[in-house]
Amino acid sequence: MKLNQKKSDKLFLKAQQLIPGGIFGHYKFAVREEGPKFFSKAKDAYFWDVDGNKYLDLICGWGPMILGYNNPKIDNAARTQYDLGNTVSVASPIMIELAETLTDMIDIADWALFGKNGGDSTQLAVMVARAETGKSKILKINDGYHGANGWMQNSSNPGVINSDSDEVLSVEWNSIKEFDEMISSFGNEIACFISSPYDHPTSKDNSLPEDGYWKQIQKKCSENNIIIIVDDVRTGFRIDLHGSHNAFGFSPDLVCLGKAMANGYPISALVGKDSLKDAANRVYFSGTQFFNSAPMAASKATLEELQKVNAIEIMNSNGEKLKEDLISAGDEYGLKMKVTGVPSMPYFRIEDQNKDFHIQWTDECLSQGLYLTSYHNHFLSVAHGEEEIDEIIRIASNAFEAIIS
Secondary structure, X not given: OOOOOHHHHHHHHHHXXXXXXXXXXXXXXXXXXXXOOOEEXXXXXXEEEOOOOEEEEOOHHHOOOOOOEOOXXXXXXXXXXXXXXXXXXXXXXXXXXXXXXXXXXXXXXXXXXXXXXXXXXXXXXXXXXXXXXXXXXXXXXXXXXXXXXXXXXXXXXXXXXXXXXXXXXXXXXXXXXXXXXXXXXXXXXXXXXXXXXXXXXOOOOOEOOOOOHHHHHHHXXXXXXXXXXXXXXXXXXXXXXXXXXXXXXXXXXXXXXXXXXXXXXXXXXEEEOHHHHHHHHHOOOOOOOOOOXXXXXXXXXXXXXXXXXXXXXXXXXXHHHHHHHHHHHHHHOOOEEEEEOOOOOOEEEEEOOOHHHHHHHHHHHHHOOEEOOOOOOOOOOOXXXXXXXXXXXXXXXXXXXXXXX
């Protein structure tokens, strides 16, 4: 089914004249020839493109939307603070209130600092770890993504040089053997180990930690004065409201937060244990917009609402239903759907088929009003109820039928 996208195509041509590539950053990788490029409005679990096509959104703004687009409670909290002032020459008391909310929620958190994007939190976390330990190297997981900072990018990427990642070491996910080998070789130089609570790379099945993995990691890091940094930017508030590490039985030193913490308002946070409070105070890291108070008000309202509505239970329940129903729908057409990751952040793959076949299916879903990608994990929100799950399955089934025929 071909979409009407005349306005979208016209806008995209104009954007390409004014903006490198037309659409920049991570959004550009999801641009399809036939698919939405610019939205006109959004509400709950849906958005509409500039041509009036309606989409049920399984990307949720790439993670930030967790309570539904244009949630009135969150927007009213932000609007009230905007009326008082947003960017002023001194900080607002709402910063203290948000820090208190976070330290009450996240079990390891004794303090909080704020930024704008997840990459702010991961960069600050590494600096705090280096300040505390006096060591320089960063240990991470192969294919782990922690923002667009130079140290996180492949040295072959344009604009990145080898020295950007000179102090970065990598090991395979779930490999205690490789981790131990790296500690044996560089233990006295490694300041921190940074990882998501489970492995969620692009274009690859997501993988949960094996039994005992994080306990072994914590033991080794404690013995070698290595700070454990959990990158909870993507997973935060979708697995456990007290910190995703609780689902996997360990206690990190620092937790990086962002995306869903304000339902789409621009803010991120780093929280940590009291033992690192002095190091955090000594590090200099700031930004002009770091003290915006309206996003802080939105974040406080979001965190309170997530607790009030039992968000984790809702997303897990609907995520499990989506997984089961999608696998069953695939079976009806002789297609084996593999769904990996956690229920609220599923990664889809059609087994025993090549990548092009899977892309055909996602493109067909797009043309029928389901917004998803072929290479990234997806996101569920509180706004994705039974009606939305049923609609996802209906569109997915129609897409299976279309590509099979």
